Amino acid sequence: MRTVILGSGRGSNAEAILQAQLAGRLGRAQVVQIISDQPDAGILALGPRFGVPAQFVDPAPFKTKLEGASEARYITALHACEPDLIVLAGFMRVLKPALIGAFAGKIINLHPSLLPDFPGLDAIGQAWRHGAKTTGCTVHRVTTEVDGGPILDQAIVPIEPGETLATLTAKVHAAEHELLPAVIARLSED
Numbered sequence: 337m338r339t340v341i342l343g344s345g346r347g348s349n350a351e352a353i354l355q356a357q358l359a360g361r362l363g364r365a366q367v368v369q370i371i372s373d374q375p376d377a378g379i380l381a382l383g384p385r386f387g388v389p390a391q392f393v394d395p396a397p398f399k400t401k402l403e404g405a406s407e408a409r410y411i412t413a414l415h416a417c418e419p420d421l422i423v424l425a426g427f428m429r430v431l432k433p434a435l436i437g438a439f440a441g442k443i444i445n446l447h448p449s450l451l452p453d454f455p456g457l458d459a460i461g462q463a464w465r466h467g468a469k470t471t472g473c474t475v476h477r478v479t480t481e482v483d484g485g486p487i488l489d490q491a492i493v494p495i496e497p498g499e500t501l502a503t504l505t506a507k508v509h510a511a512e513h514e515l516l517p518a519v520i521a522r523l524s525e526d
């Protein structure tokens with residue numbers, strides 16, 4: 337299962353996926369490309385470390401979405417990878433219908449809350465500020481509804497009394513690092 341990872345940030349989830357692949361825990365999935373919309377993103381540095389091609393694809397002129405020419409650049413770059421699965425691992429842009437339609441049913445997203453609770457930005461902070469007793473993370477299929485596609489799996493993270501945002505963030509990230517590779521492995525065996 338040819339797998340492409342898209343991310344905008346430090347890439348800890350991409351690293352967890354690549355470590356799982358090295359350890360033989362990624363089923364029949366193989367990461368063939370990393371793509372980022374941020375030229376200096378940590379996720380791109382994983383490429384040389386793990387022997388996977390890593391590429392910046394210019395999202396200009398938009399800051400939070402892909403549309404028009406930038407969307408076309410992403411569609412072209414993704415088609416070149418011949419992907420069976422596209423994993424959004426901290427890719428902080430809204431995908432529009434043309435890209436989603438070009439890879440229908442092949443795109444999954446990781447979100448740091450128990451969807452449908454706390455969609456959108458700063459999901460861990462939202463749960464913490466609301467005084468929720470539990471939060472977690474979700475892997476779901478990507479549809480045109482932002483953070484709204486069918487849920488593939490979730491992991492629950494309890495929020496303890498006195499929990500700080502920093503400790504909660506670390507717990508959610510640790511849960512993500514287990515959940516996302518496990519979902520990819522499972523999809524690859526379907």
Ligand code: GAR
Binds near residue numbers: 448
């Ligand atoms: C992860 O916590 C992921 O759930 C979140 O970005 C982080 C990326 O971390 N994604 C979203 O908030 C998407 N709405 P990473 O770059 O270390 O993998």
